[in-house]
Amino acid sequence: MLKLLLANRVAAVAGLLVVAFVMVAIMAPILAPCDPNEQHPEAIRAAPFWRADGDSRFLLGSDSLGRDLLSRIMFGARISILLGVVVVLLTLLVGTGLGMLAGYFGGAFDAVMSRIVDTLLAFPFLIFALAIMAATGPNLVALVSALAFKGWVDFYRVARADVLAAREADYVTAARGVGASTAYILFSEILPNIVPPLIVLAALRMAIIIIAEASLSFLGIGVPPSIPAWGTMVADGRADIASAWWIATFPGLAILTLVLAVNLFGEGLRDALDPRMRQ
Amino acid sequence: MWGRFLRQRLLQLIPVLIGVSFIVFLTMHLTPGDPIEHMLGQAGRVTQEQIDELRAHYGLDRPLIVQYGLFLGNAARGEFGPSYSHHGRTVRSVVAARLPATLELTLFAFVIAIVFAIPAGVIASLRPHGLFDRLATVGALLGISMPGFWLGIVLMIIFGLQRHWLPISGRIDLALIPEYVTGVHTLDALLTANGPAFWSALKHLALPGVAMAAPMAAMVMRMVRSSMIGVLAQDYVQFARAKGLPETTVVGKHALRNALIPTVNIVALQTGLLLSGNMIIETVFQFPGLGKLAVDAIAAADYPLVQAVVLIYAVSYVLLNLVADALHAALDPRVQIA
Amino acid sequence: MAAPLLEVRDLSTCFSTYRGQLRAVDGVGLRIERGETLALVGESGCGKSVTALSIMRLIRRPGRIVRGEVLFEGEDLLRKSGLEMRRIRGGRIAMVFQDPLSTLNPTFSLENQVVESLRIHRVARGKEARERSVRLLEAMGIPAPRERLRSYPHELSGGMRQRVMLAIAVSCEPDLLIADEPTTALDVTLQAQILDLLGQIREERGLATLLITHDLGIVSQFSDRAAVMYAGQVVEEGPVAELLENPLHPYTAGLLRCVPRLGRPDVPIRPIEGSVPDMIALPPGCRFAPRCPEVMERCRVAVPPLYDRGGRRIVRCYIHESGAKPTGPPGAC
Numbered sequence: 001m002l003k004l005l006l007a008n009r010v011a012a013v014a015g016l017l018v019v020a021f022v023m024v025a026i027m028a029p030i031l032a033p034c035d036p037n038e039q040h041p042e043a044i045r046a047a048p049f050w051r052a053d054g055d056s057r058f059l060l061g062s063d064s065l066g067r068d069l070l071s072r073i074m075f076g077a078r079i080s081i082l083l084g085v086v087v088v089l090l091t092l093l094v095g096t097g098l099g100m101l102a103g104y105f106g107g108a109f110d111a112v113m114s115r116i117v118d119t120l121l122a123f124p125f126l127i128f129a130l131a132i133m134a135a136t137g138p139n140l141v142a143l144v145s146a147l148a149f150k151g152w153v154d155f156y157r158v159a160r161a162d163v164l165a166a167r168e169a170d171y172v173t174a175a176r177g178v179g180a181s182t183a184y185i186l187f188s189e190i191l192p193n194i195v196p197p198l199i200v201l202a203a204l205r206m207a208i209i210i211i212a213e214a215s216l217s218f219l220g221i222g223v224p225p226s227i228p229a230w231g232t233m234v235a236d237g238r239a240d241i242a243s244a245w246w247i248a249t250f251p252g253l254a255i256l257t258l259v260l261a262v263n264l265f266g267e268g269l270r271d272a273l274d275p276r277m278r279q
Numbered sequence: 280m281w282g283r284f285l286r287q288r289l290l291q292l293i294p295v296l297i298g299v300s301f302i303v304f305l306t307m308h309l310t311p312g313d314p315i316e317h318m319l320g321q322a323g324r325v326t327q328e329q330i331d332e333l334r335a336h337y338g339l340d341r342p343l344i345v346q347y348g349l350f351l352g353n354a355a356r357g358e359f360g361p362s363y364s365h366h367g368r369t370v371r372s373v374v375a376a377r378l379p380a381t382l383e384l385t386l387f388a389f390v391i392a393i394v395f396a397i398p399a400g401v402i403a404s405l406r407p408h409g410l411f412d413r414l415a416t417v418g419a420l421l422g423i424s425m426p427g428f429w430l431g432i433v434l435m436i437i438f439g440l441q442r443h444w445l446p447i448s449g450r451i452d453l454a455l456i457p458e459y460v461t462g463v464h465t466l467d468a469l470l471t472a473n474g475p476a477f478w479s480a481l482k483h484l485a486l487p488g489v490a491m492a493a494p495m496a497a498m499v500m501r502m503v504r505s506s507m508i509g510v511l512a513q514d515y516v517q518f519a520r521a522k523g524l525p526e527t528t529v530v531g532k533h534a535l536r537n538a539l540i541p542t543v544n545i546v547a548l549q550t551g552l553l554l555s556g557n558m559i560i561e562t563v564f565q566f567p568g569l570g571k572l573a574v575d576a577i578a579a580a581d582y583p584l585v586q587a588v589v590l591i592y593a594v595s596y597v598l599l600n601l602v603a604d605a606l607h608a609a610l611d612p613r614v615q616i617a
Numbered sequence: 618m619a620a621p622l623l624e625v626r627d628l629s630t631c632f633s634t635y636r637g638q639l640r641a642v643d644g645v646g647l648r649i650e651r652g653e654t655l656a657l658v659g660e661s662g663c664g665k666s667v668t669a670l671s672i673m674r675l676i677r678r679p680g681r682i683v684r685g686e687v688l689f690e691g692e693d694l695l696r697k698s699g700l701e702m703r704r705i706r707g708g709r710i711a712m713v714f715q716d717p718l719s720t721l722n723p724t725f726s727l728e729n730q731v732v733e734s735l736r737i738h739r740v741a742r743g744k745e746a747r748e749r750s751v752r753l754l755e756a757m758g759i760p761a762p763r764e765r766l767r768s769y770p771h772e773l774s775g776g777m778r779q780r781v782m783l784a785i786a787v788s789c790e791p792d793l794l795i796a797d798e799p800t801t802a803l804d805v806t807l808q809a810q811i812l813d814l815l816g817q818i819r820e821e822r823g824l825a826t827l828l829i830t831h832d833l834g835i836v837s838q839f840s841d842r843a844a845v846m847y848a849g850q851v852v853e854e855g856p857v858a859e860l861l862e863n864p865l866h867p868y869t870a871g872l873l874r875c876v877p878r879l880g881r882p883d884v885p886i887r888p889i890e891g892s893v894p895d896m897i898a899l900p901p902g903c904r905f906a907p908r909c910p911e912v913m914e915r916c917r918v919a920v921p922p923l924y925d926r927g928g929r930r931i932v933r934c935y936i937h938e939s940g941a942k943p944t945g946p947p948g949a950c
Contacts, residue, residue, distance in 0.1 A: 118291075119298035121551075122593040126558050127585070130577045131303070211426045215559055218428045219574065234429055238563075245436050252429030260424040514719040520675055521714075522734050522785065523707030536724050611724055612769040 011268020017261035025077035032071035033059070036228045040066035045244040061246045063236055069247065073254050075228040080258065083140075083223075084210045087147045088202050094148075095155025096198060100186060102156070103163030110160075117153055125150050129216055138224035147212055151205060158201055162194040196273045203266030207259045214255050230255050284608075288601045292594070299593040300354070303586050304347050337363070350586065359587045364579035370587045374569070378591075379462030380450055381561070381568035385553055387465075387484045388491035392553075393546070396496040400503025401535065407508055415500060422497025427556045431490035431563040438486060445485050448565040452479040487564040491556050495549040502545040506538035513537070540611045547603030551596050620691055622825050623649040623672070623793055628685035630664075630671045637897045641667040641680070643849040646923075647827075649793065654819065654826040656836040656857070658872075659846035662893055665829045668846070669795050672827075673712055674702050689793070708738040711786035715798040717778035721770040727754075728766040731785055738789040753784040758814060776807040780814065787818055794818075795827045800835065812839055833876050837861055842929070845869050848894055848904040851923070855930035865932040867909045903934075911936060 024031060034040075034057075046055040046062040055062070060069040102110040129146035136142040166172060167190075175185050216222030217231025225232060230251040237248025334340050338349065353360065359370035403412040439447035446452075450464060457468040457476040465484070468477035510516065511534055519529045558570035565571070569588055576584040608614045630642040642664045649655045657665045671682050674694060687694040689710065694702065706712075714720045721730060731750040735741045741749050747766070754762035757780040770778060779799065786794060796815065800808040812835065818824060828840055836843050837857060844854040845868065853866040864870040871889040891908035894900060900907065902917040909916065915935055923933045 115294065115298075119295050119302075122295050122596045123299050123302065124555050124558075124589065124592045124596075126555050127303070127573060127577070127589055127592070130574060131585070134577050134580075207424065211424075214426050215428060218426075219559070219562065231426075231428075234426075234432065238432065241432060241436050242440050245440075248429075248432050249436070252426060252432065255426050255429065256421075256424055259426075260420060263420060263424050514714060514716060515722040517675060518712075518714055518720045518782075519722070521673060521706055521712040523703045523705070523737055524733070525703060533722050533725075537722070540724075612726075613723060613771050 008268060008272065011265055011271070014261045014264035014268065018258070018265055021077055021258050021261070022081060024074055025081050028071075028074040028078060032068075032074045033057075034068040034071045036067060036072040036075040037226075038067065040068075042066070045240060045247070047244070048246055060250050061244065063233070063247045064240060064244075069233075069250055072228040072233060073230070073251055076230040076233065076251060076254065077258070079223050079227055079229050080210050080213060080255070083144065083147070083213050084206045087144055087151060087209045087213075088206050090144070090148050091151035091205065092155050092198065092202055095152035096159040096194075098152070099156040099159025100163050100190070100194075103160035104167060104182075104186060104190075113156075117156065120150055120153060123150070125212070126215075129212075130219070130221060133216065133221035138221075140224070143213070143216065143222055146216070147209055151209065154201055154205060155198060158197055159194060162197065163190055166190045166193055200266055200270040200273060203262060203269055207262040207266065210255065210259050210262070281605075284605070285601075288597075288604070292597045295597055296590060296593055297351070300351070300586060300590055301347070303589045304350065304582075308343060308346070308582070337361075350583075354586075354590065359583045362576075362581055362584045364576060364581040364584065370583045373572070373584060374587055374591070376462070377567060377569050377572050379464075380566065381557060381570060383450075383463045383465060383480075384484060384487060384491070384561070384566060384568060385557060387488040388495070388553060389550060391488055392492040392496040392499060392549070395492070396499035397503055397542075399496075400500040401507055401530065401538075403500070403504045404507035404511065404538075405530070412504070415504070419497040419501050422493045425493065427490055427494065428559050428563050430493055431487065431560055434486045434490055435564075446483050447486060450480065450483050450567060451476065452483075455479045483566075487560045487566055490563070491553060491560050494556070495546075495553055498549050499542065499546055502542050503538060506541050507534060510534045510537045536610060540607060543603050543606045543610065547599050550599055554592055554595060621648045621688075622651045622653075622690060623647070623827070624686075624688040625668075625672065626686045626688070628668065628671055628682070628687065630667055630676055630680055630682050633679040634897065639896045640849050640899070641896065642671060645685075645846070645849070645851050647844060647851070647854075649825050649827060651792070652819075652823045652825055653842065654828060654840040656828045656830060656840035656843040657846060658830060658833065658836055658843055660831060660893065662896075663846045664849040665846050666797055669712065669797055669827065669829055672795065673706055673710060675706075675712075704738070707734055707786075707791070708789045709791050710793045710795065711789070711791040712795040712797065713779075713782045713786050713799055716802045717775060717782050718770065718802075720782060721778060723770050726767055726769055727773075727781055731766070731781070731788060734785050734788045740789050749788070750784075753788055754781070757781070757784045758810075759784075775803055776810060779803065779807075779811050783811075783814065783818065787822065787824070790822065791824070793825045793827065795829070797829045798831070799828075801830070801832070808835075815839070833861070833872065845872070848899070849896065850904065850920075850933065851931070852905065852933045853931065855928070859928075859930065865926065865930065865937055866905075866934050867911050867936075868905050871908075871910075 040062060043055055043058065043062055044064055044066040046058045046066075047053045048061040049056045049059050058068045058070065060073065062068055063072070098113065102113045128149055132142050132146045133139075172185060172189060175189050180189070213222055214229070214231035214234070217229045218235045220232075220235060222231055223229035233251035234248045237244070237246075237251070240247050331340070338346060341349075357371065359374075362368055362370045362373050365373045399415050403409075403415040406412060435447040438445045455473075455476045457464060457473045457480075458471045460467045460470050464480035465477055468474070468480060511530075516529060516534055519533045520526070524533075557568070558574055560566070561568045561570035562574055569591065573585065573588045576588065625645060625647040628642055628645045629640065632639040632641055645664070645668055647655065647657075647668075657668065659665050667676070667680070670676050672687050672694070674682070674687075674697075676682055682695060685695065689705070694705065697705070721727075728747065728750060731753065732746045735746045735749060740746075750766055751762045754765060759765055759777060759780050765773075765777075770781075773781070779802075799815065800811050803811060815826070816839065819826060826840075828835070830836060840857050842855065843857050843860050844851050845860075845866065846852065847868050853860065853864065853869050855865075860869065861873065864873055868889075871887075874885075874887045875889065877884075877886055889908055894904050894907070900917070902919055903909070903912075903921055906912050906916040913935060921933050921935045923931050924937050924939075925931055926937060
């Protein structure tokens, strides 16, 4: 009993942390000490405030253009969370929709889909993303497409497998016996039952998307440089790692913390939903 | 039985390769970057005639379908034509020069991940929620939550810059390159009994290798752990003990083999991801391999090179799955292959 | 009188659960002579399997043996080292389990699993071990043993697998065989075959057997003596024929009333009212008291000790008080 509570406590704390990040992102304009794009030429590469040579104006230090890191990190949360949510929602809808159709109707559609999935999986995500972004230049829509390109496959598989199993279940047979239409069965009967694992998957995918977006931004082909983004900040700080290591380190720490919180929360969700499902 | 399995799988390889190459082909050709412009970038003023001539020379004026057909035909023979961005060299030679580096790094990361993850997972499963298990679980969570490029940079900072223990870029001390046998420096050094070269190559592999291996090790460890916990609760484990077998045999032989069955699939999946992560890590560490090559080639709109690299990745992925399925069948006699 | 092959004294095994300590086995005592078959009977959850596992010292966290002695050929197994126990398991005492599909490792061939025992207990190696395996399978009534050795557990039928388990069990010539519900997972015709086989093995090798079962039918045809367990304690013990004909403990009588008798349609089947007690929060007094048709006031106050009624008949019930008391009341975990 004690262990059960403990595990849930960790997940709860993680959930709170995620909420905290979201709140910071939303209220960044109010919370941030400086404008994230404002340069302070007199205080470039300032050290964090706890160091002897630190500057108390810049709690986490400043980058090579004199911009406050703390403010940039706060604003960076906005794009990471926004993109994460948008991409996950998109892939969730597309993947689940296609998966439900493939699982319920099977046949040629299913066969064709599995070929497409096989091919997509063999495709290295990064190359596709690189190609698109290199072609279109820094462009948020293209970025979302690149991130969503392979992302829907996980949702597709889970939805398809669950629908396949549900198809033969008693409650579906009963619904058909009463004369329910296919659409009704799919949306009102089957869908509610397959939602829990999809939610868990959404949380875990969110973590992956956040890292993917950061990686693309790091390579310079993600978020446009005018928008503060964690990946871009790490790339900016790369030149100074020998002297001003904090410029590259702290944004990455922000990524790590958010992703860790999302992962822990997702796992907590999974544990909470699972045993109850197995009744 | 195995012959049929192999034939079936290799046959499946073809449509996947065609699909992948088609997507790349389309993407590259339909996007605005122009290779001719890149090529002539430095040449100053050029006439339209010269541009057209160059274009015809590379066959870029033919219809897309024809270009694709030609590409497929040549690719089947391993011919990819000249590279647009590496002047005077064929794609094949450029790729061949860089392939051993990536192979070496990927293999190194793979070995580190496996050697670390499997024993850790087993030990963690022996005492669930014990100290080791808790530490391992936390470590694994960190491993999957860290962006690879950031881990690479942090490792660079800690081990390369603050303490000068390990190098942070390149493959090997250029003064120590061993005699060419395979292009894989560590192997070549061993084959030619060249100690200093071996150590130099190994040191250069250390940081990028660990950065690449971390997420894979994390996932594999978790899989092994949960798999083992399930297996250790099975009756046949208890029966093995009742037979009088020592605990190491019970865990190492009877339990582990069953636990490895689902693990093989995760390992294959993660190794596939290893190839993706490879591109980022090579860029971070300036490691002269295929990944960095790909990143640069795309920026330069070097179509043949990009296509060749993508094909290599796709082939690796399919082969990986093939090996994983074969291993799966070898471990589990209940599985039918083909 | 010769020393018994196996003598268990005051054995107690507890499990730590989040609700408290569960006394699965509470002060159990047993005796098995050489070549004798003792049946350990009771409903699920009464502690009979845990008793068997305790004898083999196969109890793992969160369970532990808290008290008692397990004397095998005069030596206390509970005091032996890990290495010594390993030699005894499989070598001197062998155990077969209930479900042969889950008890054989699915990823190894039969040959591998049979030869493994032989090798561990230094009975044979290599080619000789293989030959022995063939002969063992043959002795167990498995057709085409040489080819069979190369197959895997999932390729065999349930009855075949049980025979293989028995082959492994007797391969190193043990003195005692513990069979935990050996026929429960099989259908009736197979049950008979396996029991015949067990009987045959017993005769040929002079094997003593501890047969654990809830099936009274098997008890009557297959054992010399029987011990009935309820809620972690032995409540009655005696020669089988006597026990079944004339049960002393109300629980035993109740069990027998539950079993339909062939050829006696006039005898009504009467289930025992109530359910087994919560093993973590046990009531004071006799554990069967809440369900006992002959319960008295003193039954609810203190657990009755075991009374010896002569002729190796033992019963834990105040009704049969006049007699000596071989064991004191059980302690707490």
